[in-house]
Amino acid sequence: MIRAFCCLAAALAAFPLVAQDPERGFRPFSYDFAAEAALAARIDVDNPDPVQLREIFAKRRARVMEAMPGGAMIVYSVERAQERRLEFQVPESDNHDFTYLTGLDSVYSLDSALLLLPEAGDAEGRLDEPVRDWVVLYTSMDPAAIAARTGIEDVRPFAILEHDLSVAMTDFRDWRITQVRRWPLAAALSRAWGARDKVLYLNYPRFFRLGMPEPGRLQEFERIRRFSPEIRLRDSAEILDQVRQLQDSWSIANLRRSVAIVNEGVRHGFRSTRPGMTELQVMQVIDFVYRYRGASLGFPTSVRRTGVQTPHDGDELPEGWIEFVARAGGEVFQAGDLVWTDTGAAFNHYSADVQRTAPIDGRFTERQRELYEIALDVQKTVIGMVRPGATWWQLHDKAMEMLRDAGGYDEYYYYGIGHFIGMDVHDEGDYLVPFKPGMALAIEQGVMPPEGPRVAFEDDVLVTEDGHEWLSRMIPLEIEDVEALTSGPGAFDFLE
Ligand SMILES: [Mn+2]
Incomplete structure (x- = not known):
């Protein structure tokens, strides 16, 4: 998930990259x-x-x-x-x-x-x-x-x-x-x-x-x-x-399950989104699927018709009040909208963390598609860089570079490229050491001009011995898959 107006990147930048204090050792x-x-x-x-x-x-x-x-x-x-x-x-x-x-x-x-x-x-x-x-x-x-x-x-x-x-x-x-x-x-x-x-x-x-x-x-x-x-x-x-931070068998098995449940939740939620529905109603569909599958929420599900909320939206709360920020509201979906969610089911205490964006009518407009392709390209490139020895900052810098080159969109990318996942959606780990096999990451970025449309993705990735495994790959992401998803009938259409 993204913390509202998160300052992770700023905090990390201020952290001196010095050798570890020898007293803070572990064997x-x-x-x-x-x-x-x-x-x-x-x-x-x-x-x-x-x-x-x-x-x-x-x-x-x-x-x-x-x-x-x-x-x-x-x-x-x-x-x-x-x-x-x-x-x-x-x-x-x-x-x-x-x-x-x-x-x-x-x-x-x-x-x-x-x-x-x-x-x-x-x-x-x-x-x-x-x-x-x-x-x-x-x-x-x-x-x-x-x-x-x-x-x-x-x-x-x-x-x-x-x-x-x-x-x-x-x-x-x-x-x-x-x-x-x-x-x-x-x-x-x-x-x-x-x-x-x-x-x-x-x-x-x-x-x-x-x-x-x-x-x-x-x-x-x-x-x-x-x-x-x-x-x-x-x-x-x-x-x-x-x-x-090195996930063991129980962690990996449960993270896989959480991601699989998110896949179901997002598919049902997006398929159900119709003009006239509120953000809150779409959120309830997603959350229902999680609970139906025996999962809880790794964090409150966010659903927005305007895409990811950015600092340009105002309404800023002081740091530390994240739990009190409403993550889905009463905004009513209109024809032509995108629906965006930031969501994670938690199974046996292991939380997934995924963001997806889709056109609610089953068809992107030209501008939506243009921005979607930029964000998709960045997402695939950054995930492709995940391997043992790579660092968080390499990924972040690459995303910034690509967003800048695509039209100055780095200016609106206000959070950091990702975080560890595990028992907490933002799990314990050491952000200064290079990746090792067994680390589980959420990779998140997007194209978010304040005037919209806004497209953002987040995927869960496991670092393997020779690269990575893209755990959330099955959650619709390619343009044709996303359009097909929202073209069909929704599970709750009978509710009008
Ligand atoms: Mn996240």
């Missing part, structure tokens, strides 16, 4: 795109094999522990604490890190936390049992039931977390043998911290508003720091972003 971790893609093809996202699913989530946790340079990580389940963000999100976005690592959501994730402690074989001091990775889930539900559901063997009541952490913060040199034997997890953590930097990764809010009531867990984080100033608290996003 290389195992990820085999070909294997993940092959497994994705065998997953039934409607009725996943629970054993297979538990293995997939175990692999995610193992990957995160591999990527951690040391220390421990606690990912709390998070209830939505702040209403407005600097970024568009769904209500569950805050909890996506926890869901990503456990598979738990909704009521099964309330008051929970996941502790990851990678094996610290070279730490000083003896334990009562072999050194190993620790994965501990703290839950407010029945631990046995959650253990069965997740496949995590060590599940404890949530109240125990405070105890385990308090004990572990004691210097391992002070530990009596009795205590080492009594509290093996806390002993392992205390020993791993030992005399080195006591690093604890915690999930801070990813997007926040300083002026609003703060999430309760921040007070806990502050207490930890006060009790043990030696502990260095770090943001778990440093590690999780690196892992989450």
Whole structure:
């Protein structure tokens, strides 16, 4: 999707392209795109094999522990604490890190936390049992039931977390043998911290508003720091972003499904658009198809008869109010209009993000066709550039160049060429590193002169080992396909 009057490009331009802060390191971790893609093809996202699913989530946790340079990580389940963000999100976005690592959501994730402690074989001091990775889930539900559901063997009541952490913060040199034997997890953590930097990764809010009531867990984080100033608290996003941006089998399978559902929604929505219908009614058709297919909305569906909304339309809201911007309204379609949508179904928390434009009468005017061809050419060219090693800025610059050469349309292209997709429509990722196999991208641009007509596209693309896979290719885009789509009868014609 496009954020209304998005400033992503400006923000990225201001970001210095310096070498990574060595302290913000993560270790290389195992990820085999070909294997993940092959497994994705065998997953039934409607009725996943629970054993297979538990293995997939175990692999995610193992990957995160591999990527951690040391220390421990606690990912709390998070209830939505702040209403407005600097970024568009769904209500569950805050909890996506926890869901990503456990598979738990909704009521099964309330008051929970996941502790990851990678094996610290070279730490000083003896334990009562072999050194190993620790994965501990703290839950407010029945631990046995959650253990069965997740496949995590060590599940404890949530109240125990405070105890385990308090004990572990004691210097391992002070530990009596009795205590080492009594509290093996806390002993392992205390020993791993030992005399080195006591690093604890915690999930801070990813997007926040300083002026609003703060999430309760921040007070806990502050207490930890006060009790043990030696502990260095770090943001778990440093590690999780690196892992989450490489889509695994479950992610790929669900992204495919989301895109397939969008294909159905857009086809029904566009086919149904008639003079006299409102933007809101077309939006409802699209949203209905998503819900009928068991999906939710990755973000509110936008439908406009004027094409994509641009800053020239005025009506600007301050940054951070995106959730309150109406994305479809009461404008009534007229003969000769284009219909434009920016939409994404979400399936099992994975969101597609697609934009399409079509003539509601089944026939472009000459001017509409002219602009459509320009935008289509840019879209195909930019998507064609997606391969490992390419960068976001290469794609953006190419689009700007082509839009400029086609008639100065770069002047009206006010957002950035794209973003990562995944659990969030604007997913976690690192926009400064070149593309790698397994990254999922949304590529969005258009020809948007303020006087219209406006044509904009957005497509979902998976970076593969030797190039890319255009996931949303089947959603009508070629001129003849789009015209054919809106020529036929609509599913809701009987409603008049
Ligand atoms: Mn988008």
